[in-house]
Amino acid sequence: MPSTPSALEITQDIVRMDTRNPPGREVECANYLGHLLSDAGIEVNSFEFAENRTSLVAQLKGRGTKPPLCFGGHIDVVPLGTKEWTVDPFGAQIVDGKLYGRGSTDMKAGISAFVHTALKLAAEGRRGDSDIVMAICAGEETGCEGSFYLSEVGALGEAGAVVICEPTSNYPVLGHKGALWLRVETKGVTAHGSMPERGENAIYKAARSVTKLEDFDFNIAPHELLGRATLNVGMIEGGLNLNSVPDHTEFTIDIRTLPEQDRDKVL
Ligand SMILES: [Zn+2]
Known part of the structure; x- marks a missing residue:
């Protein structure tokens, strides 16, 4: 055997x-x-x-x-x-x-x-x-x-x-946060890159949103085992070429929630 x-x-x-x-x-x-x-x-x-x-x-x-x-x-x-x-x-x-x-x-x-x-x-x-x-x-x-x-x-x-059996440094962990994954789109109007005033730049819109998200506060106390609710922008994509005003972007948000956070309320 x-x-x-x-x-x-x-x-x-x-x-x-x-x-x-x-x-x-x-x-x-x-x-x-x-x-x-x-x-x-x-x-x-x-x-x-x-x-x-x-x-x-x-x-x-x-x-x-x-x-x-x-x-x-x-x-x-x-x-x-x-x-x-x-x-x-x-x-x-x-x-x-x-x-x-x-x-x-x-x-x-x-x-x-x-x-x-x-x-x-x-x-x-x-x-x-x-x-x-x-x-x-x-x-x-x-x-x-x-x-x-x-x-x-x-x-x-x-x-x-x-x-x-996820890795937790050999320390038993009694729970973990919830996950809420979102995909966000911004839309604009395309124009030639030499005349940006004729368009509406979707990348600038996304950038403003992403910057706000960096400082986002869920306004709830940390959980004693799970810590804080968190948010991360993990992917961003937009624009087609160097000399056009982009009319579309997409970015993702990875929110990790605490037990008292209701998904619909977070949204
Ligand atoms: Zn894993």
Whole structure:
């Protein structure tokens, strides 16, 4: 019987799989984890919300005397950014006792930790009071499409507790802020760049709004665990060429809310 791979080995294997989202393409990583779990006798079901966008729900049976304990995580990772990396982002290299690679922290190590633990429990034939359910999701970074799909198709039942294995510096965090993502457009009137007075510049309009947002205050007290409600303008796009007055821009706002903030009121 093959020995159980360590959490470190599993992390290295899956960090080497490119699951940057966009575009995602989590299938290879999901299949790898699915095979590890099913080879250990753990029930695994896979769900594709789109082609090659595979999530898994795996279940290690317990005695069923307590409600299931669910571990959750995502296997997609954010893009690499524009700054050149000093290590191979998909190398999973260990330097001075630290593992480097995109997604090593957020959150392939977390996934590997619970997968390794489940494999070990299965190999040792140990059963707890609860079933252990593992929800391994594709497409978290761009709006939790994988999780929404699991919920839509009824892939998840009740759970007594849910542990999300996002990185929190090894400190348990009991909640997180809500997210409200907005896309804002400004419109203007185009004109030749040599005669801006004949047009209406959509970039200036966007710039004024963005500057106001920088100092925006939600006017509510910080939450004792979650801190302040925040707002970030993450993307801006506008104009077609250097010598025209732009008639359109788009920018995004990422608002992180506290429990007492109602979405509709924030809007
Ligand atoms: Zn994450």
